[in-house]
Amino acid sequence: MKFLRIVFLASLFAGAFFYFTTLRSNHSLGSLTNTISAPKLDIIEASSGSNPGDAEEQNNISVYRKNIDSVVNITSHAVEFNFFYGLVPQDGAGSGFILDKDGHILTNYHVIADARQVEVTLHNRKKYKATIIGQDRSHDLAVLQIKAPDLTPMTLGDSKNLQVGQKVYAIGNPFGLSGTLTRGIVSSIRSVQEPDGMTIDEAIQTDAAINPGNSGGPLLNWHGEVIGINTMIASNVGQSAGIGFAIPINTAKAVLNDLLTLGRVRRPALGVSTIPISPELADQMGLASDYGLLIVQVVPGGAADRAGLRGGTERAYLGNTPIMIGGDLIVAIDGQDVQEEQDLSHIMNNHRAGDTVSVTLYRGKKKLQVQVVLGEARQQV
Numbered sequence: 001m002k003f004l005r006i007v008f009l010a011s012l013f014a015g016a017f018f019y020f021t022t023l024r025s026n027h028s029l030g031s032l033t034n035t036i037s038a039p040k041l042d043i044i045e046a047s048s049g050s051n052p053g054d055a056e057e058q059n060n061i062s063v064y065r066k067n068i069d070s071v072v073n074i075t076s077h078a079v080e081f082n083f084f085y086g087l088v089p090q091d092g093a094g095s096g097f098i099l100d101k102d103g104h105i106l107t108n109y110h111v112i113a114d115a116r117q118v119e120v121t122l123h124n125r126k127k128y129k130a131t132i133i134g135q136d137r138s139h140d141l142a143v144l145q146i147k148a149p150d151l152t153p154m155t156l157g158d159s160k161n162l163q164v165g166q167k168v169y170a171i172g173n174p175f176g177l178s179g180t181l182t183r184g185i186v187s188s189i190r191s192v193q194e195p196d197g198m199t200i201d202e203a204i205q206t207d208a209a210i211n212p213g214n215s216g217g218p219l220l221n222w223h224g225e226v227i228g229i230n231t232m233i234a235s236n237v238g239q240s241a242g243i244g245f246a247i248p249i250n251t252a253k254a255v256l257n258d259l260l261t262l263g264r265v266r267r268p269a270l271g272v273s274t275i276p277i278s279p280e281l282a283d284q285m286g287l288a289s290d291y292g293l294l295i296v297q298v299v300p301g302g303a304a305d306r307a308g309l310r311g312g313t314e315r316a317y318l319g320n321t322p323i324m325i326g327g328d329l330i331v332a333i334d335g336q337d338v339q340e341e342q343d344l345s346h347i348m349n350n351h352r353a354g355d356t357v358s359v360t361l362y363r364g365k366k367k368l369q370v371q372v373v374l375g376e377a378r379q380q381v
Helices: 002-037 055-070 249-261 279-285 303-307 341-349
Strands: 071-081 087-098 104-107 117-121 127-136 141-145 167-172 180-193 199-206 218-220 226-233 244-248 272-277 292-298 314-318 321-325 329-333 356-363 366-373
Touching: 055 071, 055 087, 055 167, 055 180, 055 218, 071 104, 087 167, 104 249, 127 249, 141 249, 167 199, 167 226, 199 226, 199 249, 199 341, 226 249, 244 249, 272 279, 272 329, 272 341, 292 303, 292 321, 303 366, 329 341
Parallel strands: none
Antiparallel strands: 071 087, 071 117, 087 104, 104 141, 117 127, 127 141, 167 180, 167 218, 180 199, 199 244, 218 226, 226 244, 272 292, 292 329, 314 321, 329 356, 356 366
């Protein structure tokens, strides 16, 4: 009996030990495992809507959709002579945009310069051979034409009153990537010199990304109107560094009629050779104004000559350079002050041959207003 009691107590103790050390432990671990492996997660899913979230995004999309069908890719085919005088094919690429339903396209002169064949690819990927209608190297502009149906022209804006900080968009084909939109602001309005030495007056500087292939494409305002033609970048690495330049659309509009009808631009000329006058020179010469352009010589038969403007009559030296003094002193044209030759060049760029301008000048101490009908430039202003 005593033996059975000992066996019973031993069995009870062993059972209790097994329960607390094995079964209960496994049950607790299993519960903990279930708790860790199946947490309750609050998952946030993205909205399935495709509409942009703010007005700025909506405007970006609107500008792109409004104009993308009007931007074209231009490929030019030319040939050059290599070292052994063999012909080597040379291909170039750029952008352009449609002007009218007749298929006229505006681009840069340097995009199609020396081209023997030009091909235009529309946004729908259809290709057309293009005819070069007009070229203007001095403004870096060219007009092409294709024969294609259902073309969508762009709307030309006004570049006269652009302000630094205005939002702008560039659409083109950088590196051959067609239909690319970039965005930025007007960074500055300044005169810049192109690689070939030509000067762009009042060029639109922008930080919108412009790269090789964008040349000839449109620069747009936030309404989607063309305010410039993208033409060059300032970069040490040959691609966008945040400084790009566009030709003002008003410059293009001023010469479009000549390009379409004559194939060239009748650049105006006053027909004079001049030197700028500083206050020191004015004091030495006893001139009536301390600024302006002194006419050294008038071109025989030129616009100034026909209007009666006078060149110098007395020989003098400016440093070691011989000049003729005693001529008329031009101080303004159409009410705009003229202080240096760049001012005269800028005014001429806003006119065409045959236009009449009002020249304000001093003849001795007498102030005169003379009407001059501008001639056509022959390497003079």
